Amino acid sequence: MSTMFEFLPNNLKSYVSLNLGNIYELRLRKNRPATANIKGEYKQVTYMGQNVIPTEKDIENIVYSACENSLYNYNESLKNGYISMRNGIRIGIGGECVIEKGCILTIKNFSSLCIRFSNQIIGCAEKVYSSVCENGVICNSLIISPPGAGKTTVLRDLARLISEKTGKNILIIDEKYELYSEEFSLGNTCDVINGCSKNFGFYTAIKTLAPEIIIADELSSKQDCKGVIFAATSGVSVICSVHGNSLADVKNKGFLNQALNQNCFKKFILLNKSGCNFTSKVI
Amino acid sequence: MYNLIIAICLFVICSGVGIKLSQKYVLRYDFFNSLLSFNKDFYSTVNFRRDSLTSALNKRYKNEQFNALLISKAKQLKNGSNLNLPNYLNEVETNEIISYFDKLGKSDAATQTRILLDYENVFSQILSECNKQKNHNGVLIKKAGIIIGLIAFVIAV
Numbered sequence: 377m378s379t380m381f382e383f384l385p386n387n388l389k390s391y392v393s394l395n396l397g398n399i400y401e402l403r404l405r406k407n408r409p410a411t412a413n414i415k416g417e418y419k420q421v422t423y424m425g426q427n428v429i430p431t432e433k434d435i436e437n438i439v440y441s442a443c444e445n446s447l448y449n450y451n452e453s454l455k456n457g458y459i460s461m462r463n464g465i466r467i468g469i470g471g472e473c474v475i476e477k478g479c480i481l482t483i484k485n486f487s488s489l490c491i492r493f494s495n496q497i498i499g500c501a502e503k504v505y506s507s508v509c510e511n512g513v514i515c516n517s518l519i520i521s522p523p524g525a526g527k528t529t530v531l532r533d534l535a536r537l538i539s540e541k542t543g544k545n546i547l548i549i550d551e552k553y554e555l556y557s558e559e560f561s562l563g564n565t566c567d568v569i570n571g572c573s574k575n576f577g578f579y580t581a582i583k584t585l586a587p588e589i590i591i592a593d594e595l596s597s598k599q600d601c602k603g604v605i606f607a608a609t610s611g612v613s614v615i616c617s618v619h620g621n622s623l624a625d626v627k628n629k630g631f632l633n634q635a636l637n638q639n640c641f642k643k644f645i646l647l648n649k650s651g652c653n654f655t656s657k658v659i
Numbered sequence: 660m661y662n663l664i665i666a667i668c669l670f671v672i673c674s675g676v677g678i679k680l681s682q683k684y685v686l687r688y689d690f691f692n693s694l695l696s697f698n699k700d701f702y703s704t705v706n707f708r709r710d711s712l713t714s715a716l717n718k719r720y721k722n723e724q725f726n727a728l729l730i731s732k733a734k735q736l737k738n739g740s741n742l743n744l745p746n747y748l749n750e751v752e753t754n755e756i757i758s759y760f761d762k763l764g765k766s767d768a769a770t771q772t773r774i775l776l777d778y779e780n781v782f783s784q785i786l787s788e789c790n791k792q793k794n795h796n797g798v799l800i801k802k803a804g805i806i807i808g809l810i811a812f813v814i815a816v
Contacts, residue, residue: 440765444711445736451767482767 380463380559383441385434387423392493401524402491404430404438405470435486442467447482453552455480464494464557494528496560501533505541508615508643514538514589516608516640519617520626521647527617528554528593530647532562534615535591539563547587549577555593578603582610589613598631608640622646666815670808677804683747684789684797686724690745691786693720694756697729698782702775705768712736712764732760755781 381389391412392399401413402421410421410428421428430438442459443450450459459467470488474481508517521527532555535546540563550556550570562568567585569577574592578600581587590607592600595618607614620626623644627636635641697720704710716733719726724745731743742760744753759778766774 441736443764444713445764446709446711446713447765448705448768448771449709449711 380465383438383461385437387428388421388430391421391423391428397495399493400495401493403488404435404491405488406430406432406435406486432486435489438489438491439467439469439486451482454483457483458552460553462553462557463559464554466492466494466552466554468492494532494554494557494560496532497529498533498536498561500526501530501537504530504534504645504647505537507645508534509538509541512542514542514544514613514615515642516614517616517643517645518595518626518632518641519615519645519647520620520623521617522621523619525647527647531555531591531593531615531617532560535566536561536563538589539565544588545586546589546591547577547581547585549574549581549590549592551577551593555591574600574603578607582607582612587612589615591615593617594619595632598634601632601635604632604635605638605640608635608638614640662816666812669811669815673808673811674805677801677807680804681797681801684793684800686722686745687747688786688789688793689722690725690748691782691789693722693725695779695782695786696720697725698775698779701763702772702779705771705775709768728756728760732763735760752785755785 381392384392388402388404388410392402395412395414398415399412400416403411403413403418407429410430411418412421439459440447442461442465443454447454453459454469457469459469461467468490469483469486470490471483471486473483504519508515519527519530535548535555538544539546543565546563546566548555548562548566548568549572550568551572551574553570556562556566556568556570567581567587569581569585574595577592578590582590590612592603592614593616595601595604595616600616604614604616618626618629618632620629623646626632697715697718700718701712701715704715713733713736716729716736718729720729727743728745731740734740735742742757744756748756755778762774764771
């Protein structure tokens, strides 16, 4: 487990190890006190009684270490403002964008990091499972929630529950290396493809892996929507998540309208999180 | 009898010193040969397999001192320690190697590729120079050691 945090300097590594399982997020800002989200509450990070104040060099070292000192592997995600580590940890990056001909080449002069730790909360998706499963059939469902409300944690547990209770073949499309990690139990009937676009997952993996259910996190483009329609019209159940506070928010975004108009989703589940408790509501 | 033993000892010592001194050129050649092999392997890592720099540093090559350099680079990534470079490199070569290892992994694939190709030229030139030195100076020193040993043998006898 300690090797998961090798990318952090000793003071932060020690703090994270002490709060293992309870820490959701670590926020580092250049020359400002570091804060951590412990069970839903932000606290200042301390080491040996002192506030931890990261320097620009500290932040740069964390980014390089998180990239396994191999920026050539991570620049594509760095351009999108984040790094997804193989163990489910995701680092959002603030800094200066380098732009050429209107395209972002990379990010430099890193100034802040939002390090999100993935957790597995066994049983947190029980209620969602009973909503999406009707007489043993998994309905096409869209989970809606604001950032940080636990979409990914719920999807991960939902995959485990579906696998254990139905034994159906599940394909997890893990574009950002967030859903799956060797540390987590996802059941025995899950196939995972990580690092690829959802587009590839929906179109190619349906043919090659023959899933009965597809689970994908954070739909965010028209391409993703087309993939959902393709899967839903291919006889595969689809469970996806999207950012928002309500169904109206999702409709306003527009990119999912085609799927909504074609009634691709049967269930809409609004997810919220207060502290470390999840609440879900079928709408 | 004593003279013969001393003569043999002198011959063995002089030849040994000559061979030992000439080894420096062989080691230099092997070192840069290993460095070029690493550079080629890392090129394919960056362009195809996309393994991490750390796993590239875990590979081992013919020259032991080059392997020690790779181990020290892996340690440097963890704790910022210095690179372990052999003492038979001159100042220019040392600076080139430090600068090369400093650039590894710190840019996108296209830039890394350009850097690796540039360094392939630099290291190929040094290797060819090392080969010349190995064939000329190395052989010369080895022969000189043996000849001096023979002269010492004759004088002692």
